[in-house]
Amino acid sequence: MYTIAPSILSADFATLGSEVRAVIDAGADWIHFDVMDNHYVPNLTIGPAVAAAIKPYCVTSDGQAVPLDVHLMVQPVDALAEAFANAGADLITFHPDAETHVDRTLQLIKDQGCKAGLVFNPAMPLDVLDWVIDKVDIILLMSVNPGFGGQCFLESTYRKIEQARRRIDSTGRDIRLEVDGGIKADNIALVASAGADTFVAGSAIFNAPDYTAVIEQMRSNLAAAK
Numbered sequence: 771m772y773t774i775a776p777s778i779l780s781a782d783f784a785t786l787g788s789e790v791r792a793v794i795d796a797g798a799d800w801i802h803f804d805v806m807d808n809h810y811v812p813n814l815t816i817g818p819a820v821a822a823a824i825k826p827y828c829v830t831s832d833g834q835a836v837p838l839d840v841h842l843m844v845q846p847v848d849a850l851a852e853a854f855a856n857a858g859a860d861l862i863t864f865h866p867d868a869e870t871h872v873d874r875t876l877q878l879i880k881d882q883g884c885k886a887g888l889v890f891n892p893a894m895p896l897d898v899l900d901w902v903i904d905k906v907d908i909i910l911l912m913s914v915n916p917g918f919g920g921q922c923f924l925e926s927t928y929r930k931i932e933q934a935r936r937r938i939d940s941t942g943r944d945i946r947l948e949v950d951g952g953i954k955a956d957n958i959a960l961v962a963s964a965g966a967d968t969f970v971a972g973s974a975i976f977n978a979p980d981y982t983a984v985i986e987q988m989r990s991n992l993a994a995a996k
């Protein structure tokens with residue numbers, strides 16, 4: 771039920787294929803892929819060609835596909851969402867304040883055969899969900915201001931996770947609640963207790979010497995979460 775999604779933003783880009791393989795061998799459930807455009811956020815990362823290049827590595831040693839979770843921090847969204855769908859994305863999330871016609875963009879992503887989601891910055895209310903939650907497969911809450919790995923988890927996120935959990939439960943639909951930024955083995959259980967089920971972690975995993983040890987520690991802390 772809990773999903774750990776390492777963010778390759780903190781991986782060694784010179785050996786990205788083997789980094790993806792290593793983190794999957796270490797127990798990653800999804801691969802989180804951060805796309806930044808130096809416009810919506812003040813940083814520039816990787817595009818659809820890199821997604822297509824790592825897609826063949828998104829598989830476990832016994833042949834199970836590992837979903838490629840593309841987090842778009844770009845403005846506008848539509849053309850890049852389509853390009854990432856073609857590059858092999860399984861899930862595509864975008865910031866609703868980065869595209870004018872949110873409902874249309876969600877539909878566009880789903881029409882490409884991908885799961886679609888909305889991302890909320892720390893100071894962004896969840897109100898847009900009043901109108902589009904029926905088209906949403908995943909809600910991603912930012913627990914840092916987007917743009918960089920290695921920042922500290924913002925405590926206000928706990929309240930927002932609880933709010934988002936209530937909204938999801940009231941739909942009765944299977945919507946993932948993902949949290950991104952500053953997640954480590956020592957706070958993951960609190961994030962789960964607030965209501966999250968999917969955890970992005972970049973620096974906590976890729977800056978550690980042993981990916982398996984970190985992911986195992988996260989899972990055992992999750993197992994103890996109340």
Ligand code: DX5
Nearest residue numbers: 916917919920951952972973
């Ligand atoms: C931040 C990105 C995150 C980031 C998380 O804008 O969306 O996915 O890589 O990194 P950590 O886990 O280091 O905060």
Ligand code: ZN
Nearest residue numbers: 804841950970
């Ligand atoms: Zn992200």
